[in-house]
Amino acid sequence: TLHSGRVHPDELRTSFALAMSHMYKNEVPLYGNLVHIVQSENNEILMSNSNTMPPDSRERLTLERHGAIRLGKAEELYTVRRIFALLGMQPVGYYDLSVAGLPVHATCFRSIDTKSLAVNPFRVFTTLLRPELIRSPAAHDLALQLLQRRNIFSQELLRMLDVAEAVGGQLRVEQAEIFICEALRTFSWAPLAEASQTEYQLLQAENPILADIASFRTAHINHLTPRALDIDAARAAMAAEGMPVKDLIEGPPRRKWPILLRQTSFLALEEKIQFKSRDTPPPFGEENAKKNVGNLVDGSHKARFGEIEERGAAVTPAGRALYDKLLESSMHEAGCQRTSPEAVDDTFRAYPDTWDELRKQELVYVKYSFTGKLPSSALLASELGKPVVSPSIIESLIEDGYLGTSPITYEDFLPFSAAGIFQSNLSRNSKPLQVGESQQAARQADMVGLEHALGCSVIDPDVLYARAQEESLESSLLNLKSL
Numbered sequence: 001t002l003h004s005g006r007v008h009p010d011e012l013r014t015s016f017a018l019a020m021s022h023m024y025k026n027e028v029p030l031y032g033n034l035v036h037i038v039q040s041e042n043n044e045i046l047m048s049n050s051n052t053m054p055p056d057s058r059e060r061l062t063l064e065r066h067g068a069i070r071l072g073k074a075e076e077l078y079t080v081r082r083i084f085a086l087l088g089m090q091p092v093g094y095y096d097l098s099v100a101g102l103p104v105h106a107t108c109f110r111s112i113d114t115k116s117l118a119v120n121p122f123r124v125f126t127t128l129l130r131p132e133l134i135r136s137p138a139a140h141d142l143a144l145q146l147l148q149r150r151n152i153f154s155q156e157l158l159r160m161l162d163v164a165e166a167v168g169g170q171l172r173v174e175q176a177e178i179f180i181c182e183a184l185r186t187f188s189w190a191p192l193a194e195a196s197q198t199e200y201q202l203l204q205a206e207n208p209i210l211a212d213i214a215s216f217r218t219a220h221i222n223h224l225t226p227r228a229l230d231i232d233a234a235r236a237a238m239a240a241e242g243m244p245v246k247d248l249i250e251g252p253p254r255r256k257w258p259i260l261l262r263q264t265s266f267l268a269l270e271e272k273i274q275f276k277s278r279d280t281p282p283p284f285g286e287e288n289a290k291k292n293v294g295n296l297v298d299g300s301h302k303a304r305f306g307e308i309e310e311r312g313a314a315v316t317p318a319g320r321a322l323y324d325k326l327l328e329s330s331m332h333e334a335g336c337q338r339t340s341p342e343a344v345d346d347t348f349r350a351y352p353d354t355w356d357e358l359r360k361q362e363l364v365y366v367k368y369s370f371t372g373k374l375p376s377s378a379l380l381a382s383e384l385g386k387p388v389v390s391p392s393i394i395e396s397l398i399e400d401g402y403l404g405t406s407p408i409t410y411e412d413f414l415p416f417s418a419a420g421i422f423q424s425n426l427s428r429n430s431k432p433l434q435v436g437e438s439q440q441a442a443r444q445a446d447m448v449g450l451e452h453a454l455g456c457s458v459i460d461p462d463v464l465y466a467r468a469q470e471e472s473l474e475s476s477l478l479n480l481k482s483l
């Protein structure tokens with residue numbers, strides 16, 4: 001990769017994710033404990049069935065799968081998009097978090113091609129504040145004032161972006177090091193609020209997310225998320241170690257054929273911070289007024305946590321519609337905003353759980369492979385000779401053992417789960433998610449606004465999965481025909 005002296009985006013992404021992991025473990029030591037727990041749980045699973053994974057993916061197993069950041073203004077998202085582009089990550093999907101009563105929307109920055117995803121699937125759930133959804137005019141104005149004053153990017157970082165873009169997006173090794181170091185500053189934590197305590201409280205009363213987004217000088221990482229091979233076991237291990245774990249696992253219930261994404265976390269920590277002391281009027285005189293500016297007030301902030309995830313198959317729009325329908329009905333069943341695991345299990349019995357059913361009902365995207373079985377010359381001459389191979393022929397090629405099929409991993413997020421992750425990490429007084437709100441809030445989505453801030457459109461994840469499926473089919477058929 002260092003061939004031309006330039007660092008490939010996939011490699012830069014891996015370095016970045018490692019550096020971020022290192023930084024976050026320093027900032028939030030409990031996150032380091034989480035990684036250890038998940039690592040040893042994963043190792044145990046690997047030892048008990050040693051065939052489940054090729055050795056090279058074992059090494060990558062414990063690398064972070066995602067992180068999350070929360071941005072305050074459009075220009076910040078614009079520059080963050082440029083940063084992630086150098087890491088080979090594009091904005092994929094639109095997430096409307098107003099369904100959870102949060103004044104934010106989001107996208108996921110990630111690799112979009114199969115090869116890059118295989119090298120390193122690290123992605124960043126990136127939230128942007130929507131000031132128009134802030135109800136209190138005072139909180140609205142204050143948030144905008146605080147955000148307007150801040151600049152979360154160093155001059156050196158902006159310079160590196162220009163340099164890289166001028167040469168088509170790849171930095172030289174020594175530039176890459178500077179770039180990562182400067183980019184990390186943007187996402188680092190400083191326990192010093194830009195807001196005063198009163199200002200912070202005003203924002204928090206509107207929504208704790210707002211206080212987290214607007215009170216600080218950086219866009220600190222909110223959490224990182226390693227992969228758990230068995231998320232139920234990992235969660236149990238976390239609890240056994242005395243971690244304050246979230247009460248449930250978001251997403252679909254445990255299945256023989258996992259779909260989409262399951263995730264859970266340890267709860268956000270109460271961290272000591274200091275506030276600026278603008279509020280307190282100086283006792284007397286100009287001199288004291290100046291001194292007072294330097295005074296800091298002790299306080300605390302609760303936002304950062306550690307999460308774990310387990311990914312299953314990417315589902316087609318039909319598969320997603322069924323997932324959404326069952327999720328919604330399990331919520332109704334439970335008669336309240338949050339659903340008991342039992343209610344979810346019950347409702348989800350209606351979701352097919354054999355590979356054959358999932359595939360034949362076209363609920364999941366399929367990765368095709370050539371099994372190596374040699375086709376007869378008759379087959380080659382007749383069906384495979386045609387320019388378009390029909391679905392029924394493909395089916396028979398599968399049944400006769402020429403084509404293999406397997407799931408395509410889901411690389412994205414789930415808005416309801418994300419909302420659940422947000423909610424469990426907000427303070428007591430935050431408004432819980434109500435079922436009926438989802439419909440009402442659907443009208444509040446503003447994808448155009450997000451794209452405007454990004455300076456480009458978001459990529460439809462379904463297009464990517466369909467393309468991966470199509471490409472795997474084409475190359476398998478090509479293999480088959482060229483024998």
Ligand code: OOG
Nearest residue numbers: 068125222417418421422
């Ligand atoms: C992002 C929550 C979304 C996930 O895993 O669904 C997320 C946040 O709390 O800022 O990371």
Ligand code: NI
Nearest residue numbers: 067068225307
């Ligand atoms: Ni997350």
